[in-house]
Amino acid sequence: MDVILRAQAISKAFGHTVLFDSASFDIYDTDCIGIIGPNGSGKTTLLKVLLGWIPPNDGEIWKKEHIHLRYLDQSAIQAKDANIQDFFNRTTKPDSINKEIQTYEKELEDPEIYEDTQRVEDLLEKIQQLTVTANKNASINRWEQAQQLFADMKLKDISLETKTKTLSGGERQKIALASVFAQPKECNLLLLDEPTNHLDIETIEWLEQQVLDFPSAVMMISHDRYLLDDLVDRVFELRGTSIDVFDARFSEYEKLRSLKDHIKTQEYVKSQVLIRRQQRVIDTMTRRNRYDKQIRSKIKQLEKMKRVENSVIKEYLLKFQFKAKTQYGKNVVDGKAVSKHFGDTVILDHGDFEVLSGQKIGVIGANGCGKTTFLKMIIGAMEPDEGEIHMSSGVRFGYFDQGHLSLKQENTLLEEMQRGQLDISETDAKGLLGQFNFKEDMVFHKVQMLSGGERARLSLLRLLIQPYNFLILDEPTNHMDMESKAAIESAINAYPGTVMVVSHDRRFLDMIADTIFFMDHAKISEYKGNYTSFRVQHQKKLVHLSDRNLAHLSSSGLEKYVATKAFTCWSTKTKHAKGEYVYIGDHNEAFYDWAIEGGFLRQVETKKKRRS
Numbered sequence: 001m002d003v004i005l006r007a008q009a010i011s012k013a014f015g016h017t018v019l020f021d022s023a024s025f026d027i028y029d030t031d032c033i034g035i036i037g038p039n040g041s042g043k044t045t046l047l048k049v050l051l052g053w054i055p056p057n058d059g060e061i062w063k064k065e066h067i068h069l070r071y072l073d074q075s076a077i078q079a080k081d082a083n084i085q086d087f088f089n090r091t092t093k094p095d096s097i098n099k100e101i102q103t104y105e106k107e108l109e110d111p112e113i114y115e116d117t118q119r120v121e122d123l124l125e126k127i128q129q130l131t132v133t134a135n136k137n138a139s140i141n142r143w144e145q146a147q148q149l150f151a152d153m154k155l156k157d158i159s160l161e162t163k164t165k166t167l168s169g170g171e172r173q174k175i176a177l178a179s180v181f182a183q184p185k186e187c188n189l190l191l192l193d194e195p196t197n198h199l200d201i202e203t204i205e206w207l208e209q210q211v212l213d214f215p216s217a218v219m220m221i222s223h224d225r226y227l228l229d230d231l232v233d234r235v236f237e238l239r240g241t242s243i244d245v246f247d248a249r250f251s252e253y254e255k256l257r258s259l260k261d262h263i264k265t266q267e268y269v270k271s272q273v274l275i276r277r278q279q280r281v282i283d284t285m286t287r288r289n290r291y292d293k294q295i296r297s298k299i300k301q302l303e304k305m306k307r308v309e310n311s312v313i314k315e316y317l318l319k320f321q322f323k324a325k326t327q328y329g330k331n332v333v334d335g336k337a338v339s340k341h342f343g344d345t346v347i348l349d350h351g352d353f354e355v356l357s358g359q360k361i362g363v364i365g366a367n368g369c370g371k372t373t374f375l376k377m378i379i380g381a382m383e384p385d386e387g388e389i390h391m392s393s394g395v396r397f398g399y400f401d402q403g404h405l406s407l408k409q410e411n412t413l414l415e416e417m418q419r420g421q422l423d424i425s426e427t428d429a430k431g432l433l434g435q436f437n438f439k440e441d442m443v444f445h446k447v448q449m450l451s452g453g454e455r456a457r458l459s460l461l462r463l464l465i466q467p468y469n470f471l472i473l474d475e476p477t478n479h480m481d482m483e484s485k486a487a488i489e490s491a492i493n494a495y496p497g498t499v500m501v502v503s504h505d506r507r508f509l510d511m512i513a514d515t516i517f518f519m520d521h522a523k524i525s526e527y528k529g530n531y532t533s534f535r536v537q538h539q540k541k542l543v544h545l546s547d548r549n550l551a552h553l554s555s556s557g558l559e560k561y562v563a564t565k566a567f568t569c570w571s572t573k574t575k576h577a578k579g580e581y582v583y584i585g586d587h588n589e590a591f592y593d594w595a596i597e598g599g600f601l602r603q604v605e606t607k608k609k610r611r612s
Contacts, residue, residue: 001028004067004188004217005050010059012045019045022059023243025236027189032211033219034228034250037238038481039453043221046238047071047191050219070187074194076176077164084175085160091179092142101130145182146175151598152570153178153203169198170367181210192220196227200367201504202570209568223482225250225507330357331392332470332498333378338387340373347373349522350387360492361500362509362531365519371502374519375399375472378500398468400459400476407459409448413438416447416458421465436461452479460488469497477505506531521590558583561592561601569595576600 005027012019019042027033035043048054050061051071081087104123107113114120143160150158153174164172173195180190196204204227211218211231219236222228228235228250235246235253246253333355340347347370355361363371376382377389379399391397399406408416417429424432433443436457450458456479463471471492477485489511492499500517503509509516509531516527516534527534560583563576571591576582582601584592595601 001030004029004064006062008060010049010056010061012042012049012056018241020238020243021241025243025245027217029217031217031234032232033234033236034232035219035221035236036482038483041238043238044193047193047221051191067188068186069189069191070180071191072176072180072193072195074197077172081164083160083164084158084162087164088143088179101127142179142182146178149178149181151594151600152206154594168367170200173198174203177207184214184216188216190214190216190218192218194221196222196224199504201364201506202366204504206570223480223485224505225482332357332395333389333391335389336387338384338389340370340377340384346522351524353517353524355498355500357498359498359515360513361515361517362513363500363502363517363519369519371519372474375474375502379472395470396468397470397472398463398466400463400473407447407455411447412444413447413458414443416462424465432461432465456480471497471499473499473501475502477503477508558585560604562604563600564602565600567595567600
């Protein structure tokens, strides 16, 4: 186990905002490190400092000679990438060439150099030649290996000429992930910034396997607690202005952090007792001699002690209190033979469902399967093409939309809180916003100035001040840190009404759901229990679907295929070895289409009709 990167007393601040101060740590070649902390604590900045893109204000970063770092940005494919070729060209230049280019670019920043026209022309030509060389060699090699991963993630019809503006957020993220995981032996340290953004649960589980198989060190920023618990063996927590290092798995870190918080709370309580005691001594002595040296000494002690803050209570924790409305019958919503399609894409095909009073339902399924469309049909924002959806009288729903479209971008936060709320005074609105960490002048900011996480908090706050009895939440935990997620979980569990929530956060679903609606192949399947319970039940259905003894499930018989190379079918969580036979019929062909198209399976026998 070798040290590949060392940070010594590094500090970083922007203006008066200090992100971290005098932080020191080592990164080893076998590490898998989770970086956690509240939104805005400096996690992304830390990665960029380690990459060398942002210089620390103080301290030093040492890197092992010839180390190669790779980085997945939160928005890896950017607006300037017109097509996939542009993205690979921009992100795959070797570190050595990047450094050489940066050296020449820095030289061009000197105004005096422009007195030497020939030198400027030479530098520009060198930069162009290096860029062309790097792009030609690195991007083509990385692209060839990345294509092999596209099939695993069921990405189809992607070429170097594919226009990025035609891709969804999930498709962009999958392409970026394939790029950073291709040619893994050429990377010594992989830095991932929110790698689960825009991913469905199946792809998140694929991502976990890629990280487990990665041969070098990995550092990742994530708020996905199951992902962290499954993968990391060290935790770097940004708290206040420090970076606390825990050499432990995430679940062990949670216990250690709880113990540290308890100790800090006890220290705070003791300091407050001592402060009150000192104050009484000062009051007594002041009456005797106001200018005594001993008084001044004790006043200085007291002022120093008052700077000790309750760091645990000061931590920002959202505390939601939903207000339930009128009671209603057993059924909240039910749908009969509901169908919905967009062109050739079928979202639902004669699907039935029923939502009962008090249920906490998690809605899951692959990206693009129609989860948001399903919610919009329930609230009446979209009509089904066939069938009907009926909501019981007495039900009053509140809807949290994925894009926070219910917010008026031109309003201030204060105006948005009072919009449609005649009984909320300005003082009350400011107080409520303050509880959600929108403080001081921030209440006068425009909604359009807020970050994604801040908009989510504001949307939820508006939802909470209404007396709803049915909450419909579309990805409420997106962009939220762990403390915010935990607060939402606590509130939903205490809420007496009915909840339906779309989420890809597995732990969140485990903590709040008592029923899972699984959307797949234009159907809605209901499973009792939370996400883990669903996974066990669903796994039992799928695990043997490639067995030839299940030919009776296929109306047209089976085709025999052989695995040309080892692969994992992520739908069934089944690993297939090279040379293994797989039997495919209409009961399981949707799970293996990608493997056939990607060349993982080769047909060796045509369909044989099942015996009657």
